[in-house]
Amino acid sequence: MSNLILTTEKQGVFTISLNRLDKKNALTNDMYKQLCQHFSYSEKTTSIHCVVIQGNESCFCAGNDLNDFIQCSDNDELAALEFVKVLSEFTKPLVAGVAGAVVGIGTTLLLHCDMVIAANNSKFKLPFTQLGLCPEAGSSLLLTQKIGPNKAFELMVLGNIFNAEQALNYGITNQTCQPNELLALTADVAQAIANLPVESVMTSRRLIRQANKVALSQVISDESQAFSHLVNSQECKDILAKFLNKVR
Ligand code: COA
Numbered sequence: 001m002s003n004l005i006l007t008t009e010k011q012g013v014f015t016i017s018l019n020r021l022d023k024k025n026a027l028t029n030d031m032y033k034q035l036c037q038h039f040s041y042s043e044k045t046t047s048i049h050c051v052v053i054q055g056n057e058s059c060f061c062a063g064n065d066l067n068d069f070i071q072c073s074d075n076d077e078l079a080a081l082e083f084v085k086v087l088s089e090f091t092k093p094l095v096a097g098v099a100g101a102v103v104g105i106g107t108t109l110l111l112h113c114d115m116v117i118a119a120n121n122s123k124f125k126l127p128f129t130q131l132g133l134c135p136e137a138g139s140s141l142l143l144t145q146k147i148g149p150n151k152a153f154e155l156m157v158l159g160n161i162f163n164a165e166q167a168l169n170y171g172i173t174n175q176t177c178q179p180n181e182l183l184a185l186t187a188d189v190a191q192a193i194a195n196l197p198v199e200s201v202m203t204s205r206r207l208i209r210q211a212n213k214v215a216l217s218q219v220i221s222d223e224s225q226a227f228s229h230l231v232n233s234q235e236c237k238d239i240l241a242k243f244l245n246k247v248r
Helices: 029-044 066-071 079-089 105-112 139-158 164-169 179-194 198-210 213-231 234-247
Strands: 005-010 013-018 050-054 094-098 101-103 115-119 123-125 175-177
Touching: 005 029, 013 029, 013 179, 029 079, 050 179, 066 234, 079 105, 079 213, 094 105, 094 179, 101 105, 105 139, 115 164, 115 179, 139 213, 164 175, 175 179
Parallel strands: 013 050, 050 094, 094 115, 101 123, 115 175
Antiparallel strands: 005 013
């Protein structure tokens, strides 16, 4: 396995660190596959009581690798969609520590986390429609539940950037911190969860999330179908080609 994703396992906490910083931790198909394996491993390993997902103090994740979107064809199963399924069905406590770019799936995956710590240099963005795409990872349900349809439209259709303080007010994150405090604070939160009675924590998590279970699975399926259609449209491919020429 490449080292674009690093993991550690210590005292009941399994930590997944995105490690493609030169590309702002944009997630490739291969990285999604690795993430799926790590989540499956965490799910079935009884000594793991809490999982952390993080980047570093300057960057969390710039979303899906746009090159992969361009290259995918009608017949391709997007690894991102499998990751979303695994993430949405995960049953153990999930903690995220974010900073810098928190874009696309970098933001929507947070909606499946139980605790999110954001450094105050974080910049959140959901540029779906600017790319000719639509919301994913259940965000059309989960974000709308948090902030209502009008604000959800503003963030997911206009794609306005928002900062750590706004993310806290929207209920996407639990707390903010200085960038240099991020990794230690995230580790502390995860350790505190891991030290609690395991069955009690997992039962509580299930109860907190169960009202959404059926609706979420339907929404993810609808989003995935729409997303797969849009990502193969000529309009989307033209936008991505233009964007990549600009950022390259
Ligand atoms: N896919 C592929 N490559 C990406 C990427 C992505 N989503 N995001 C960043 N990169 C690459 C850039 O192409 C650049 O590569 P290079 O050094 O080979 O030129 C490198 O990462 C650094 O990015 P850069 O744009 O120079 O950094 P920045 O700090 O100025 O801006 C972002 C950071 C995240 C705001 C900007 O890169 C961006 O908007 N990325 C695209 C985000 C996106 O639309 N994601 C998809 C959501 S569905």
